[in-house]
Every structure is written in C-alpha cells, then in structure tokens.
Amino acid sequence: MPLNPALLDQLSAIFGDRLSTSAAVREHHGKDESHFPPCPPDAVVFALSTAEVAAAVKACAQHQTPVIAFGTGTSLEGHVAALRGGVCVDVAGMNAVLGVRPQDMDVTIQPGVTRKQLNEYLRDSGLFFPIDPGADASLGGMAATRASGTNAVRYGTMRDNVLSLEVVLPDGRVIRTASRARKSSAGYDLTRLFVGSEGTLGIITELTLRLQGIPEAVSAAVCPFPSVEAAMQTVILTIQSGIPVARIEFLDEVMADAVNRYSKTDHAVAPTLFFEFHGSAAGVREQAEKVQAIAADFGAPDFRWATSAEERTRLWAARHNAYYAGIALKPGCRAWTTDACVPISRLADCLMETRADLARCSLTSAIVGHVGDGNFHVMLLVDPKRPEDSAEAEAVNRRIVRRALAMDGTCTGEHGIGHGKMEFLDEEFGDGLDVMRRIKAAIDPQGIMNPGKIVS
Amino acid sequence: MPLNPALLDQLSAIFGDRLSTSAAVREHHGKDESHFPPCPPDAVVFALSTAEVAAAVKACAQHQTPVIAFGTGTSLEGHVAALRGGVCVDVAGMNAVLGVRPQDMDVTIQPGVTRKQLNEYLRDSGLFFPIDPGADASLGGMAATRASGTNAVRYGTMRDNVLSLEVVLPDGRVIRTASRARKSSAGYDLTRLFVGSEGTLGIITELTLRLQGIPEAVSAAVCPFPSVEAAMQTVILTIQSGIPVARIEFLDEVMADAVNRYSKTDHAVAPTLFFEFHGSAAGVREQAEKVQAIAADFGAPDFRWATSAEERTRLWAARHNAYYAGIALKPGCRAWTTDACVPISRLADCLMETRADLARCSLTSAIVGHVGDGNFHVMLLVDPKRPEDSAEAEAVNRRIVRRALAMDGTCTGEHGIGHGKMEFLDEEFGDGLDVMRRIKAAIDPQGIMNPGKIVS
Structure with missing residues (x-):
C-alpha cells in the first residue's frame, strides 16, 4: 500500500531529495542480517538531525502511519522489517561525536555512530567503549536492542553503559531520559525503559555513554579442553573466584575447526576457551595465573598466550570472524x-x-x-x-x-x-507481558512505532 | 476517613489478628526518618506471604482504596506517608532467605530481609551483598527507592544488583520481572521499571540479587586534605585512572570534627577522604599506592591506614555514624x-x-x-x-x-x-515526566498504589 500522498508531500518538504521511494532503497531498508524475508517500507527518509526525526514522526503520527528507525541493518530478529509498511527513518547520517568528557569518562553521540567509529575517535583519549557485538553496529541500534558481546562479563551490556538518551516520542515530542549524573533515584528509570525497546516506544536521537579507561596491560590466551564440561567448570570457578576476566569465550570443536580453516590458525580442534585479561601489569599476570591454575585442575594445562597487540588482534579477529568461518563450512x-x-x-x-x-x-x-x-x-x-x-x-x-x-x-x-x-x-513473562503491552499502549497509543515487534 | 467496613471485613478474614487499626500501630507506619510530619494509614496488615500481599491488594482494588508498602520505615522523603489514607502492607515479617546459589553468585529473598541480616546469613558462603545505605533497610525498600551507599562507586546501585523481582500488580496479579539469566534482551526492562518505583506500580514480594565474592584482601585509609578542591581533584584522578576503589567517601571539616567528638576518634579537622580497597593482596597494595601518590600530588601525603579488620570496622562505624554525630552537634x-x-x-x-x-x-x-x-x-x-x-x-x-x-x-x-x-x-525531566505519568496510569489505572508519590 503506497503512502498517503499528503504525508509524502509533508516528508518531501522536510527531506527534499533525502526522501526515497525507490525499490532498491526500500528493499535495503526492509531487511537485516537475519534469515527472515525482507519486508520493505513504503518510503525511506535520511535524517540528519533530531528536529528532522521529530518532524518525520509527527507527520507520520498525523497520518497514523508506521515509523521504523534504521541504523546499520545488522539486527538478527527482523527488527527493521516494515511489517505494516510505513516510513523508515534512516539515522546512519546522524553520526557525529558531540562531546567527550574525560573527567566524567562519558561521551555524547548521535545514534548513527558505530562502535568501531567511536573507538577510533577515542583512540588518543585513553578511553574506550567496551561493548562489541559481532557487527559494527550503530550505537543507537545497539541501545535499542540492549546489545552486548564479548566484553559484557566484565563491563556489562548496553543496559549498564547508557547514562542518558534523547528520544523522539511517538507524538514528535523530544525528551531526555536522564541527567549525566552517575546514579539517580529520580522517578521511573526511563533510560532503561528505552534501552531494549527496539524502536517501539520512540526513536533514539542522542546517547550519552559511559566510557572505560584503556587498561594499562592486556593479555589474551587460548586454551583447549578435554570436554565441554571441563571448559564450563573452568568458567564457573573463574567467575566465582571474583577474577575480573574481561573476556571468556567458548568455541566448540566444530567452530574451532571452522576458525582454523577460515583464519588459517592452528588451534586444537577441541572445546576451547579464549580469554582476555585487563588491568595493571601485575594484576593481569595475577589473573592469568589464577585462571591457568583453574584450567589445569580441569585437565587443560595448555595455555597459548597472545601478549603482543598484533597476536591479540589476530586472535580476536579470528573469534570475531567465527560467524563467517561457520558459514564457510x-x-x-x-x-x-x-x-x-x-x-x-x-x-x-x-x-x-x-x-x-x-x-x-x-x-x-x-x-x-x-x-x-x-x-x-x-x-x-x-x-x-x-x-x-x-x-x-x-x-x-x-x-x-x-x-x-x-x-x-x-x-x-x-x-x-x-x-x-x-x-x-x-512463556517467559506471563502476565508481565500484559505490563509490557500496557506500557506500549500508554506511550504509543496509535501503535505507529515499529509495529509488530516485541508486543502486538 | 475510616476504611470501608466491607474492606475491613475482607482484610480481617485474610489477616485475623495481623490486621491492626490501633492508633500507635498506624502512627508508626505513617512516618519514616525524614523531617516530614507523620501521615498514618487507616489500617495496617502484617503480611507473611506473596499470596497475602496479593489478597490485600486485590481487596483494596475492589474498594478503590490506597495501598502503601512498608519495610523498615527508614526512607527519607516521606515515602510511606498515607497521604490519602488507606491500607499499609507491612512486609517486614516476610524476611526469609529463600535460596543462595553460590555457583551463580545470586540469592533469592523475601522483601523484609534487611541488608545486615542478608550479609550475616551469607557470612560463611564467601559472598556478600555490597549495597549499604546508612540505615539497616529492608531490601524490598532498597529496591523500591533504588538505594545505594558507600560501595556504589565499585559495585553499582540497586539498579545494577537486582536480577529479578516478584511483584504484586495493582490488580493483585503476581508477575516475575525477569529470569535469573545475567543478561537478557527480552522485551521492556520490567526489573529496572520496578526498581525505583517506590511502591507506586506494585509491591515487591521477592527479590533475586547479584552477590559479590568477599575480596581476598581489604584495606582502608583516612586522608585529610588542605582544601575541598584538593580532595575532589584526588577523587577525579582516582576514578579516571581506572583504580577500582571500593569506597571513596568525603567528610567536610565540620563533619570530621563531629565524628571525632561522637566516635572518640582523632582525625584531623579538615576536608577528609575515607578510602577502601578490595582485591587480591597484591592488587590492594597496588591500588593503595597509586591513590596515595595521587593524593600526595594534591598536597595530602598523610594516609592513615586501617589494615586490620578491627581498625577498619572502627573506621567505617565512625563513618556510618556520621548522621548521629552530626545530630549530636x-x-x-x-x-x-x-x-x-x-x-x-x-x-x-x-x-x-x-x-x-x-x-x-x-x-x-x-x-x-x-x-x-x-x-x-x-x-x-x-x-x-x-x-x-x-x-x-x-x-x-x-x-x-x-x-x-x-x-x-x-x-x-x-x-x-x-x-x-x-x-x-x-524541572529535571520536562516531557519525560509525562511519560512517567502515562506509565503510572497504564499500570495503576485506579491510582491506588502509594498515591501522591513520584507522580500525581
């Protein structure tokens, strides 16, 4: 069903040639990296500011037309599919880093900034943003899906690392979910409500994120195990011992083999753990020794170390390419x-x-x-x-x-x-799902924000 | 206004002699530790189970009667005042520890368990719960107010340490906000919605909390500074250096003096920082040396160490008694x-x-x-x-x-x-407050849950 012509006119007045209804553009915006079939929107607008996003949402609200936010299209559960048509608001062009505050160890960015772009930008500041899903996703999208990755065991997920969001509500109003204070007991936790809401309650147009200091020392290691159970017991005891491991990643023997073939590595073809330790030089040594002792107790004495930055990069590139290594099988x-x-x-x-x-x-x-x-x-x-x-x-x-x-x-x-x-x-929430439905209906009474996702 | 007699009869049938309308009991339940005048409820019920809380809430909902949850009464902004009368549900008697799972480092408790009771219970497990507001508050109340305390700089607040809640909704239904998984991207973050909701969206009847391993080594120190600015610069640089300090507490010279008088200590009468470090023996030593060097750079070379458990207990008891020391002035x-x-x-x-x-x-x-x-x-x-x-x-x-x-x-x-x-x-949230109001109206359409708090 094509868009209401009056809405198209309104969007055209706001976005000019940054409005597209071409089949190729729509097709690209209706699919993510999942196995689901594409479901294109009726039109795509390429927003460059919060005001433009707000104007687009307001226009869509007037016409009861669905609005779907789009970042890099790397989601995995059909998040961007325009199940009921409507307008896709592409925020990839809103990709400015608005301000780094080293004293507060936080940064404010637009939603189209990707995780690699942010860390590239931060490179000389001594700070980094830890969360690393496989894809080089946009941070707006990562917040919207409550993403995490290999570092979450140490640094938490997007839930823990977003300080504040600017959000365009379903009626076009713009709110800020929190101040930049590290903690607050002021009212309902709007930040955590929008983190993970997948564009169904509003569109994220700005994020303030916690940053971490780049550790003084980093070391990484690969260790094959005689069995999956032995690897899991090592994981449990490592966590329980309070060792602040930065990464502890498992690959089964099939994946270890796939990684070897794809990345030309020579890891043992066995259930394997990849480790990374962050801290002071002495702290990293201490953590590594403790974990090595635990693994040895579970029959896995063979730690292969990657201490230089190059070796580590090679090791983690192999891990991050596991998806492609798997497909290549x-x-x-x-x-x-x-x-x-x-x-x-x-x-x-x-x-x-x-x-x-x-x-x-x-x-x-x-x-x-x-x-x-x-x-x-x-x-x-x-x-x-x-x-x-x-x-x-x-x-x-x-x-x-x-x-x-x-x-x-x-x-x-x-x-x-x-x-x-x-x-x-x-099945997971029972009557809790009814609470989610009520929240959705209260904040988006017309049901125009990414309809058909999370709650129906 | 006395309660509807039909409601009183219903409550009496559920609670028997655990229903009270005596003036003394009502008075006690209408005040917290704040300066606000008491505002007693019309009746108090002493609940012993989730089913009883649910039955009480259901009965109140039938009669459009306010329901206020009560733990230890140690809140500080009039949270328990029965501004519109109604029934106070005292959950202090729901104080069982339901299960500790050392492998998962979590615990499930009833809401009346207090923080000291929990840590006493955990004493031999090698685990502890870090969050320590001044008062020995109930954990249900701490979750409801999103409490924190001296350890939050290292371990976070109640926001970060609640894995899951059981909640009685305003219509008497019982939900669980999350599984025990460490992370999840499943729908809206109901746990974080109820943490900090101050009894205005439902009553917390069970909590699953993250626990921490008791650190291998702990050390603490007191350091006076030549000025407030010097103390603050030390704080900023400590945090920015990524030193995982467990506590970093400030007292101004008036409070340092008050603490000396009250706790018979002999700290310098100056702007002062109290520190605590948690970690391995080597890690604690390293952290302490770094912070000492930073403080010395800001003109404060005089660290007084408390390394034995007894000295530390005395030091932190003095800090925790600062409130009473202040009043004694x-x-x-x-x-x-x-x-x-x-x-x-x-x-x-x-x-x-x-x-x-x-x-x-x-x-x-x-x-x-x-x-x-x-x-x-x-x-x-x-x-x-x-x-x-x-x-x-x-x-x-x-x-x-x-x-x-x-x-x-x-x-x-x-x-x-x-x-x-x-x-x-x-002032803090602008239109964000409207989002909070909509959430309140959606989940508690009759407005019976702790009315007159957070949103009106």
Whole structure:
C-alpha cells in the first residue's frame, strides 16, 4: 500500500531529495542480517538531525502511519522489517561525536555512530567503549536492542553503559531520559525503559555513554579442553573466584575447526576457551595465573598466550570472524543463529542437552558462547533453497529457547525480540507481558512505532 | 476517613489478628526518618506471604482504596506517608532467605530481609551483598527507592544488583520481572521499571540479587586534605585512572570534627577522604599506592591506614555514624538531609558553591559525600520548635537541587522522590515526566498504589 500522498508531500518538504521511494532503497531498508524475508517500507527518509526525526514522526503520527528507525541493518530478529509498511527513518547520517568528557569518562553521540567509529575517535583519549557485538553496529541500534558481546562479563551490556538518551516520542515530542549524573533515584528509570525497546516506544536521537579507561596491560590466551564440561567448570570457578576476566569465550570443536580453516590458525580442534585479561601489569599476570591454575585442575594445562597487540588482534579477529568461518563450512548456506542465556550453573547442562539435540539434527551446526554471562549461540547452516532446512532450524531454535526457559534463562541474551521471538515472550513473562503491552499502549497509543515487534 | 467496613471485613478474614487499626500501630507506619510530619494509614496488615500481599491488594482494588508498602520505615522523603489514607502492607515479617546459589553468585529473598541480616546469613558462603545505605533497610525498600551507599562507586546501585523481582500488580496479579539469566534482551526492562518505583506500580514480594565474592584482601585509609578542591581533584584522578576503589567517601571539616567528638576518634579537622580497597593482596597494595601518590600530588601525603579488620570496622562505624554525630552537634535538633548528585567534573564546583551558600545560612550544617559517584548530602540541623529553621532548610535544599540540575545532575542520587521531591521532577525531566505519568496510569489505572508519590 503506497503512502498517503499528503504525508509524502509533508516528508518531501522536510527531506527534499533525502526522501526515497525507490525499490532498491526500500528493499535495503526492509531487511537485516537475519534469515527472515525482507519486508520493505513504503518510503525511506535520511535524517540528519533530531528536529528532522521529530518532524518525520509527527507527520507520520498525523497520518497514523508506521515509523521504523534504521541504523546499520545488522539486527538478527527482523527488527527493521516494515511489517505494516510505513516510513523508515534512516539515522546512519546522524553520526557525529558531540562531546567527550574525560573527567566524567562519558561521551555524547548521535545514534548513527558505530562502535568501531567511536573507538577510533577515542583512540588518543585513553578511553574506550567496551561493548562489541559481532557487527559494527550503530550505537543507537545497539541501545535499542540492549546489545552486548564479548566484553559484557566484565563491563556489562548496553543496559549498564547508557547514562542518558534523547528520544523522539511517538507524538514528535523530544525528551531526555536522564541527567549525566552517575546514579539517580529520580522517578521511573526511563533510560532503561528505552534501552531494549527496539524502536517501539520512540526513536533514539542522542546517547550519552559511559566510557572505560584503556587498561594499562592486556593479555589474551587460548586454551583447549578435554570436554565441554571441563571448559564450563573452568568458567564457573573463574567467575566465582571474583577474577575480573574481561573476556571468556567458548568455541566448540566444530567452530574451532571452522576458525582454523577460515583464519588459517592452528588451534586444537577441541572445546576451547579464549580469554582476555585487563588491568595493571601485575594484576593481569595475577589473573592469568589464577585462571591457568583453574584450567589445569580441569585437565587443560595448555595455555597459548597472545601478549603482543598484533597476536591479540589476530586472535580476536579470528573469534570475531567465527560467524563467517561457520558459514564457510557449507558454501551457499545461510546462518540461523540462536541466542539463549541461562544462569551459569545451568550452562553446562544446557550446552550438553543442546549438543545431544544437534547430534540428531541433519543440519551442520557450530557453537560459540559468551560463557561468562551464560550466553551461547548455535549457528545452524541452512540451504535457502531447502524449506525443510529452515523448518528444522526453527524447530531446533524453539527447543533451545524452551530448554533455556526451563532452566530459568531467557529466550534472548543479546539479539532482542524483533518479530522473530515474540512467541516466546508470553512463556517467559506471563502476565508481565500484559505490563509490557500496557506500557506500549500508554506511550504509543496509535501503535505507529515499529509495529509488530516485541508486543502486538 | 475510616476504611470501608466491607474492606475491613475482607482484610480481617485474610489477616485475623495481623490486621491492626490501633492508633500507635498506624502512627508508626505513617512516618519514616525524614523531617516530614507523620501521615498514618487507616489500617495496617502484617503480611507473611506473596499470596497475602496479593489478597490485600486485590481487596483494596475492589474498594478503590490506597495501598502503601512498608519495610523498615527508614526512607527519607516521606515515602510511606498515607497521604490519602488507606491500607499499609507491612512486609517486614516476610524476611526469609529463600535460596543462595553460590555457583551463580545470586540469592533469592523475601522483601523484609534487611541488608545486615542478608550479609550475616551469607557470612560463611564467601559472598556478600555490597549495597549499604546508612540505615539497616529492608531490601524490598532498597529496591523500591533504588538505594545505594558507600560501595556504589565499585559495585553499582540497586539498579545494577537486582536480577529479578516478584511483584504484586495493582490488580493483585503476581508477575516475575525477569529470569535469573545475567543478561537478557527480552522485551521492556520490567526489573529496572520496578526498581525505583517506590511502591507506586506494585509491591515487591521477592527479590533475586547479584552477590559479590568477599575480596581476598581489604584495606582502608583516612586522608585529610588542605582544601575541598584538593580532595575532589584526588577523587577525579582516582576514578579516571581506572583504580577500582571500593569506597571513596568525603567528610567536610565540620563533619570530621563531629565524628571525632561522637566516635572518640582523632582525625584531623579538615576536608577528609575515607578510602577502601578490595582485591587480591597484591592488587590492594597496588591500588593503595597509586591513590596515595595521587593524593600526595594534591598536597595530602598523610594516609592513615586501617589494615586490620578491627581498625577498619572502627573506621567505617565512625563513618556510618556520621548522621548521629552530626545530630549530636546540636542536641534537640533534627536533621534535614539533602541528596544531590552531579557529574564528577562538576562536584568541586557544586560543593564550593554549596559551602558558600551554607556560610550565609543560620543553620549548623555538615557535608558527607559518596564522591566517587558525584553524590553528596548536606545535613542541616533544624530545631523542630522553630518553623523558620525548616523554612530555611527547605530553601537551602531547593537551591542545592537547582544547582545540581543546572550542572546536569539529578535532584536525588539515592534517597528517591517520595512526596518530598515531586516538585523537582518536572524541572529535571520536562516531557519525560509525562511519560512517567502515562506509565503510572497504564499500570495503576485506579491510582491506588502509594498515591501522591513520584507522580500525581
């Protein structure tokens, strides 16, 4: 259904040639990196300021027309699909760093700034922003999906690292969710309400983020284990000992093999942990020694160290390329990625049951995990020409989610709900989902903000 | 206005002799530790289970009668005042620790468990719960006010340390806000919505909290400074250097003197910082050396160490008794306590301007601060028989809040809004306050949950 011509005229007056209804532009904005089919919006506007976003939302509100925010399109649960048509507001061009305050260790940015761009900008400041999902996502999108990544075990997720947001509400008003104070008890926590709201309550137009000091010393290591259980016991004891490990990442033997092939590394083909330690020179040494002793107790004495910056970069590039390494196992296939997260005490059980399940499955699969948080992803390789592959992946995903929920975990650790995981929210929250629905209806009574996502 | 007799009958059927309408019991439940006059509820019920809380709320909802939750009554902004009468639900008797899971480093408790009770319970587990407001508050109340205390600079506030809540909604339904997974991207962040909601959206009946490992080594020190600015520069550089200080507390010279008199200590009468370091033996030594070097650079070489557990206990007891030490400066007076929090770069300015303001004020006053977070409290000593004292304290408080807001800070760092600070929410949030009002109306359409608090 094409847009109301009066709305198109209004948008044209605001955006001029930054309004597009071309098929190619719409197609690009209707799909993310997930396996879901594209669902293009009716029009795309390329916003350059908060005022423009507010004007676009206001115009759409007048015409009861859906509005979908778009950053880099790297979400994984169909977050940007225009299920009911409408206008996509692309904020990628709002990519200015507005101010770094080293004394306060915070930064204010526009939502289109990506995580790599931000850290590049910060390079000489002695500060960095730790959160690193696989993709070079926009920080507006990362806040909207409550993203995390490999460093969350030490530095938390977007939930913990956003100090304040500027948000355009569904009626076009602009609010700021909090001051820059490090803590506050002033009223309902609007910042945390919008972090993870996936564009369904408003559009994020500015973010103030906490920064971390670049550690004085960093070291990293790779360690193969005799079994998945031994690796998990090492993880649990490391966390329980209060060792402030910065990264503790798991790869199963399939993924270790895939990484070797793809990144020309020679890791043992075994369940493997990748570690990183941040701190003072002495502190890093101490942490590493403790973890090494724990791993040895679980039968894994073979730590391979990467102490130079180059070695570390190579190691983590191999880890970050795990997704592509996995896909390369079966050329022509696409990846279906699951995202369960359980209490760490249940992680070994959850992984073992999942591996048994995967052994009965016809699809090639590999596992990676941010195991310090209890979060893991199964990559299922699906031939897009075989609908039975997708059906099987979907069934595996559903079983993984239900297994996680039964272990007091969550249906998504870091990818979000989009429209791909809505069916599980009821199981996870019961009447809590009704509270979410009431919040949605109260803040977006017309239901125009990214409709069909999180709550219906 | 007495309660509807039908409601009283219903409550009596549920609670038997755990329902009280006696003046003494009602009076006790209508006041907290603030300067506000008591405002007693019409009846008090002493709940022992979630089912009882749910039944009480359901009965009140049927009769459109206010419901106010009560823990230890140690709030500071009139949070428990029954401004529109109604039923107080005292949950102090719901004080069981339901389960500690050392592998997951979390614990599930009932809301009446106090922070000291919890840490006493955990004593032999190697774990502790870090958040320590001055009072031995109930953890349900601490969650409801988003409390913090001296350790927040290292361990965060209640916002960061609540994994999940069980909540009785305003219609009597019971929800759980989250699983026990360490992180989740599943829908709106209901946990953070209820943390800090001060009983206005529901009653917390169970909490799952993150725990920390008891550090291998702890050391503490006291250091007097030549000026407030020198102390603040030391704080800023300590935080900016990424030193994971566990506590960094400020006392002005009036408070240092008051503490000496009250706790028989002999600290220098000067602007003073109290430090605590947690970590491995080597890590603590390294942290302490770095901070000592920073302080020396700002003209404060005189660190007095408290390394034994006994010395540390004495030191922190003196700090925790600062409130009573302050009151003892003028026998017969009560304390009016402010609670501003600003970005740390503005803390020195905010403190200096506040000190200049206090110098023009006729009231005796002293300052303490959780300065690693940018949070400080001015204690103003008010003679309850002199209304002009209260008027002056109120005016000072208002100027402190406006000064903090002008510096991009918040009107309350950790005490909450209650009815004492509602006038400032509009200034702090603008249209964001409208979002809060909509949330309140959506979740509590009858407006029965702790009415007259946070939003009207």
